[in-house]
Amino acid sequence: MIGRLSLGLIKLDMANTIQFLKAWIVASLVAFVLAAVMHTQMVLIGLVNIDININVSDWLLTTFQDIWGLLPTYAPVIGLALFIAMIVVVIFAKFIAAPALLSFIGGGMAIFTVLVTMQPIMHITLIAGAREPVGFALQCLSGAVGGLVFAKLYYR
Numbered sequence: 001m002i003g004r005l006s007l008g009l010i011k012l013d014m015a016n017t018i019q020f021l022k023a024w025i026v027a028s029l030v031a032f033v034l035a036a037v038m039h040t041q042m043v044l045i046g047l048v049n050i051d052i053n054i055n056v057s058d059w060l061l062t063t064f065q066d067i068w069g070l071l072p073t074y075a076p077v078i079g080l081a082l083f084i085a086m087i088v089v090v091i092f093a094k095f096i097a098a099p100a101l102l103s104f105i106g107g108g109m110a111i112f113t114v115l116v117t118m119q120p121i122m123h124i125t126l127i128a129g130a131r132e133p134v135g136f137a138l139q140c141l142s143g144a145v146g147g148l149v150f151a152k153l154y155y156r
Helices: 014-049 057-068 074-092 099-122 132-154
Strands: 005-007 011-012
Touching: 014 057, 014 074, 014 099, 014 132, 057 099, 074 132, 099 132
Parallel strands: none
Antiparallel strands: 005 011
């Protein structure tokens, strides 16, 4: 049987670790799906703005294809960013009694950090839907919602 492990501010036991991992996985999936959908909507709206006609079936198909297409690349990035952010949230929640707010902010900042750091490394914003301020904000909001999901599942 695995006992408790203390790493300074974090006391780990198997039950907390499993609870953390479950909450993180679900939060990461929610944040990824929202981010992928928001990305697609921003791109499609941009096409409509230049008078390209997109019917509803193509709109929906494109959305599902983008979720599938971004899954092997963007999902792990979001997952890693939220993993780090939620560890920080758990630490800060020991001192600030507002875990939902901390998780919301942490999730949004995780995506903010991902988007801001991708630009100088790759010299392009890979998430086309985040190239405009509204799209950037929607990506961050997707991470923030993921953070709220984490809080709801972890802090029961």
